[in-house]
Amino acid sequence: MNAGAINETDICESGSQAPAATQFHDDAPAVAWLREAGLRPTRQRVSLAELLFDKGDRHVTAEILHSEVLEAGVGLSLATVYNTLNQFTRAGLLRRIGPTGSRSFFDTNTSVHPHFYLIGEDTLIDVPEPLVLEQMPNALPGHEIARLDIIIHICRKSRDA
Ligand SMILES: [Zn+2]
Structure with missing residues (x-):
C-alpha cells in the first residue's frame, strides 16, 4: 500500500499555540508528555491530557470530553476544552x-x-481490519499530499434488507 509513504504530519494545518498563563508543578506522566510536545503543562492541559490519554486509543468530541471534565469535578468550560483540543492537535498529540x-x-x-x-x-471507530489501497493518485503539479483521511459512513440495515 503506497499510502504508507505519506508524511503523517498535517503540513497544511500546522500553526503556533497561544502561550499559557499558569505553570503546573507535578511529576505526573502527562506533564512530561506535554513538555515533550512543546506545550507548557498548565493545570487545564494536564487535567485534559489525563482524561484523554489514560483510557487507551479513543475518539472524542469536545462535548464528550467536556462531560467527562464535569464528572471529574474540573471546572473548565466547553470553549476551553475545545481550544485545548485544538492546541493538542496542532502540537501533533491528537488527530x-x-x-x-x-x-x-x-x-x-x-x-x-x-x-x-x-x-x-x-x-x-477504527476500521477493525486492514484497508488495501492499490494506488494513491499523484498530487496536482506543484502540490504534495499532506494528509490522507478515509472515513466510511455506515448505518444499520433496515430489517427488510
Ligand atoms: Zn482512530
Missing part, C-alpha cells in the same frame, strides 16, 4: 477527524488509519 461538516472527533491515535462513522449513533 482531528471531521466526518460531518459540523462535528469533529479528536483521535488519540495519530497514525494514518481508516475509520467507520456510525451515522445513527454519531460515533467514530
Whole structure:
C-alpha cells in the first residue's frame, strides 16, 4: 500500500499555540508528555491530557470530553476544552477527524488509519481490519499530499434488507 509513504504530519494545518498563563508543578506522566510536545503543562492541559490519554486509543468530541471534565469535578468550560483540543492537535498529540461538516472527533491515535462513522449513533471507530489501497493518485503539479483521511459512513440495515 503506497499510502504508507505519506508524511503523517498535517503540513497544511500546522500553526503556533497561544502561550499559557499558569505553570503546573507535578511529576505526573502527562506533564512530561506535554513538555515533550512543546506545550507548557498548565493545570487545564494536564487535567485534559489525563482524561484523554489514560483510557487507551479513543475518539472524542469536545462535548464528550467536556462531560467527562464535569464528572471529574474540573471546572473548565466547553470553549476551553475545545481550544485545548485544538492546541493538542496542532502540537501533533491528537488527530482531528471531521466526518460531518459540523462535528469533529479528536483521535488519540495519530497514525494514518481508516475509520467507520456510525451515522445513527454519531460515533467514530477504527476500521477493525486492514484497508488495501492499490494506488494513491499523484498530487496536482506543484502540490504534495499532506494528509490522507478515509472515513466510511455506515448505518444499520433496515430489517427488510
Ligand atoms: Zn482512530
